[in-house]
Amino acid sequence: MPPLRNRNATVYCPGPRADIGQARDSCSGRPGPNDPRGRSGPGRAASRAHPCVRREHHPVPNTVLILNGPNLNLLGRREPSVYGRETLDDIAAACRVRGEKLRIRVDFRQTNHEGELVEWIQQSHADVRGIILNAAAYTHTSVAIPDALRAVALPCIEVHLSNVHARESFRHHSYISPVATGVIVGLGSQGYLLALDAMARLIADADAANADGPRSLST
Ligand code: CA2
Secondary structure (H helix, E strand, O other), X not given: OOOOOOOOOOOOOOOHHHOOOOOOOOOOOOOOOOOHHHOOOOOOHHHOOOHHXXXXXXXXXXXXXXXXXXXXXXXXXXXXXXXXOOOHHHHHHHHHHHHHHHOEEEEEEEOOOHHHHHHHHHHHHHOOOEEEEEOHHHXXXXXXXXXXXXXXXXXXXXXXXXXXHHOOHHHOOOOOHHHOOEEEEOOOOHHHHHHHHHHHHHHHHHHHHHHHOHHHHHO
């Protein structure tokens, strides 16, 4: 059995160094150089311990990468009849709020370049629990993106704002869908939130399987 990656952090640390939206922090359980708990002075001693040491699990929050492809930066500014009036920033903000409720750190990105999507997917394997992807037009053209998704083997939920199946026939085929865990289309920005809910469940199930499943039989 291949070694398990360090993905067993099921408890989110409320400490200031692990805020949602902040970069992942490999916690040593000790206060860092910029952490007030590490400074000496009157009244500091009682609060020296990093909040993480009071927790049962390592406090690395689960990160979900939300990737958006070309032209989605125009959302809310052009073609509102097709894509609505919400901007991509509005959607990102809503995803972060939902992420906080789910105790998931949301890393929300957009690019107009296929290669950048590929690089972000490749780089994700070490610290990301899942990918929510609206590859936009690359959905219907890219072989490189599904290849990268296959390589990192993370849960992936494909999202489209519009119902691509009710549109032009070239939008009916997706190169992403065969490698996706699930697909959500036609529900507007709500699709991203539903994808986050589903991803939280996938992560919880994977953690439960790692804790109780075949690993404990073979060790
Ligand atoms: O429905 C979706 O989410 C799509 O991924 C959006 C893509 C389209 O190519 C896919 O077939 C379906 C297009 C994104 C472009 O977004 C714009 C937003 C405002 C104005 C112009 C384009």
